Amino acid sequence: MKPRLLISYILLAFIGVMSLYPALWTVLSSFRVGNSLFSDHFIPQTWTLDHYRDLFRARADRYIPYAHWYWNTLQVATLSMVIGTLIQLLTAYAFSRFRFRGRKAMMMAIMVLGMFPGFLSIMAIFVLLNTFNLLDTKWALIIVYSAGSALGMFVAKGFFDTIPRSLEEAAKIDGASEMTIFMRIILPLSRPIITYISLMTFTGAWVDFIFARAILRSPEQWTLAVGLWNLVDSYNSTEFTLFAAGCVLVAIPITSLYMYTQRFLVSGLTAGASKG
């Protein structure tokens, strides 16, 4: 073997270990007996499912309502996905299919507002919700996640632009109303873009920490991100194996989704890059 290739393989293996190690270590820790952060054996000597069981069991000496958190996260992510996707589709469809007064100006406004990183207004959102006593409710979080979703409509608009207009014209001649055209012709054709947007909004809400920590105050209302952060913060690594089990359960749905759609994501990212 040529020396260049040998060195390359060594480097690749090294990077591979680096990429894999934290995840592998966490998964193995979640099956390890005891609660400590470090163990002399990388692979546990005795395997146990206790930590997974513990996550869903109430204990007197600590308060970790993991099942609550999971349920909250699921609720928030699902509802934000439904509302956010709907809003984004409606916006994109309106801009793609209709020519109305102020269309250009509004598209410019959407572009400019879209550049504004949402969490920079965290102060305002926090104070506004606080002033109106809306903090600590899941609905506040869901609305914050989905309200701005119209700003991300350009991908969907691009997709709608490619659906030929002759389809609608034919339907119109047959007497279909605008609503029928949207529901019966456009939506069934847009399954790929609906999948894409739903995936994005769902994972976005699932992994968000910034807004969740700002809005949700009491432990029963927390989502997984806030709960796990707090677990590390307040127990200071003393319940590591439990935390590891919690992490595995959070990461599994998202990680498998990402790995499954990996090729799709790659082409999406590069499409964005070549456009600039």
Add this chain to the structure above:
Amino acid sequence: MNRHARAAGWLSALFMGLGQLYNRQYVKGLVMILAHAAIIYTTVVKLPSYLKGLITLGDKGVHLEKVGKMSKLVPGDHSIFMLIHGVLAGIALLVFIFIYVLNIRDAVTIGRRREQGASLRPLQNGLFPWMLLALPIIGVLVFTVMPIVFTSLIAFTNYSSPNHIPAKNLVDWVGFDTFHKLFTLGVWSNTFVGVMTWTFIWAITATVTCYFGGILVALLINQEGIKFKGFWRLLFVLPYAIPQFVSLLIMKNLLNEKFGPINKYFEAFGLQGLPWLNDPFWAKVSVIVVNMWIGVPVSMILVMGILTTIPKDLYEAADVDGASGWMKFRNITLPYILFATAPLLITQFAGNINNFNVIYLLTGGGPATIAYNNAGKTDLLVTWLYKLTLDFNQYNIAASISILLFLFIAALSITMFVRTRSFKEEDMIQ
């Protein structure tokens, strides 16, 4: 000739709906007259006091009032409510004016159509897009535009703990005092300058390391003769697929000074463990390295995508000319990658300036220092403003930092926007 249009226009300007009645659109006209009545009522009765509230922000805090013989504590003006009401009143006023103008315009168009003897029925799909857009527009107005306006206003008040928190105390307009404080006043300006300097150092280092790291890894996999390319790529993408907050919290544990595995391995080799997250210098190193772990896969994916788009004939031509592997890399591959990913550098730089998760979840901004006001040694401007809002209630300072950050990011985005346009028109490679 345009008798109808003019008459209808003037009538509508006089009172909304009259022009429509003149055009014999009775239902529409009646609805508009009622709307105008409602508008007049609210403008006269409600708006002046709201707008006045926006200017004064209240003049009585909680105070004692004599009720009979006893003194009683009476709740005073709530400045923040007054501010919000004032802003809403301002928006309402603008909407009224907008509707008014639309109404006149509508009367004129319909009048003109009458003269031409055209049908008075409006175009069939005129309303449908607005029906679709109603919900999105409200969402964006309330949760994007309103917060931006509110932030810009708060930056010019003294809304902050401990002395200016309603409903106990009043909040006042203070002009540019907050910015003044941030730039020149002792501890605040020390913190601001310190945090800002680190934000820039961080953003530049993080961007450069991830960018070149990604290019290197991609080239490594893409070399001729390397087997299982798909496998390597899948392996390296893993860090990207794990939710960020999970991997960052795991990293925080890995780097734990006393019990973390990394220091344990160091000890096993007879080395002393390092204070990864507790020492200002090492904490900075840690966040940059961990950020590479998260960010390199993204750049790698992008570069691998670009590598597949390089036209093969370029290499064939080079082969014919007898170029060596290094020359091909130096003169074809590298320029191609750099050229195609250059705009990305700016996006990633802007993203890193606001890279909240890595800092907040890993170090929480720490290690803390007494030289800073409510900030630690690895705090970025975003994490600092987050803490100022949630933990310390320094809303006015947080607002002014938001504005400064926003102006900076906006300038970057606009430059990039303009640049990429000229970039596209150049088409140097193809």
